[in-house]
Amino acid sequence: MGYQLSRKTADEVFGKLKERYDIFAPKLFQGEGCFSDTDIIRYGKIDSLDEIEYERRSDYSFKEALIAINETLFYFTEDETTVPSCTDKKLLIFLRSCDLHALKRLDAIYLENGPEDFYYKRLREKASFVLMGCSQTCDTGFCVSMGANQTDQYDLYLKLDGDFVLVDCKSEELAGYFQHLETEDCAVTADYVTENKENVTLPKNLSVDSFQNPIWESYGSRCIGCGRCNFVCPTCTCFTMQDIHYRDNSNVGERRRVWASCQVDGYTDIAGGNSFRKTQGERMRFKVMHKIYDFEKRFGYPMCIGCGRCDAVCPEYISYANLISQLAKEEA
């Protein structure tokens, strides 16, 4: 159901929502970017609509609201393990169309691939999603090429429109916050883009034979293996588990999981100093094939949703979008 609210009413609703929900949205962090003197947009808890960075795409994705960068799985004491408790509140997460398509990929790994992940599921069940429409394309995104530019899978659509706020509510859970308001019902349709600056054609004939393509080495040779492309990607889900003990009491410690990157040294290390993909070229191949080929073989749709974050963050200006298009061109 669509509503047009005054900004004041919207702020009041927001205040009510805050009582029941932890609200996560992209925020601007000044001077904290990867390059010196740059800003960064990443997710954080917000207290008012004003804090949301509504115009520009976030550098980091919404995934950290569901999968912490560094998560304690449990604590060890002498003979026991204790699982940290989870927030009592529900979650409300602001994101864009491409991100909602990415959520389906996170679900595929964490809920469908093998047994369900306890930690993901307990947050996921609490989460509702607020779509921020896109009235214009971002710079490096190619969501249209990937079919991720549009979605109706949101719980709430919310658009800041001058003195007004336009809302479309699809979820019963959230409907109660709007139904009693004295507002005009109106038809609200979510903004989405139909064109990007970047267009990508997916290669159609990738196979194990594509491993031999020299393109991996040519793109990989510039890669410094920093892993940022993985950390910003809303569909990357890998982690490494590690144990630590506390310095002041070595009987106590914890087991954690930490985001991992297939581009970074150590990802495939096994005992005896062996590792499986040693060159950045092999790692580039592994990542790109996963994004556009082997994930699809397993789940039926490509992993990449074309948000363009990886290209925007790369300190070596390596363009994954160009790499894919080049693969397609070689096939033609």
Next chain:
Amino acid sequence: MKNEYIPFPSQVKEIIPHTDIEYTFRMSFTKDVKPGQFFEVSIPKYGEAPISVSGIGEDTVDLTIRKVGKVTNKIFENYEGNTLLMRGPYGNGFDIENYKGKEVVVIAGGTGLSPVKGIVDYFSDHPDEAVSTTLIAGFKSPSDILFKKDFEKWEKTIQVIKTVDSAPEGYEGLTGMVTKYIPDLPIVDMENTVFITVGPPIMIKFTIMEILKRGIAEENIWISHERKMCCGLGKCGHCKMDSTYVCLDGPVFNYAEGKNLID
């Protein structure tokens, strides 16, 4: 909802030392488990290590562990009368049914014998259920030989070729790589013969070359892949090759499929 990451304590019932750095830990465990499956074994504050099942008893499982690093060192330091933490079993494991009524050849290198030991035990205890059973096991040197007691038992009921890469002068057993013994293996019916091979990647590679030379079809060869693993649950991504998660879909693969898995 079950939290798959929480390990359970399991008591160390017995220790069977093989070499200075390789012991079998007989752990209490009563649920179902298959040869070729693995457990995530851990010591709190040190970490986890995937370890294959090397034997299955009434209310125990055997884990044969090689001491090579942080977690495994700690396991060796600190086991007596103790418990280890475990999660699992994980992975598909070997399906004995695939091998019944066949000429079965098991080729193992070093600790690679652990995951296939359950198969050898089975056909050694039930020799009538296979047309024939042969084990070719290779070790670096005589002092690296594992499962000595088991070999004595196996030698009574199945064909055993136990070889070492190199030995001091005067050693009376067989020497040479496992591959040396493949060309002369007596095989009656190629189509009814299955090979199961586990060991270091390089050994698997040359072993398979020799097996194929004998005219065995790829579909009749089974391998077990060892890869970096963290979770064992299809989540952490470390074990993925192509669209395959070794921890879920493996570690046991039919070679016709497994040969396409490139890191």
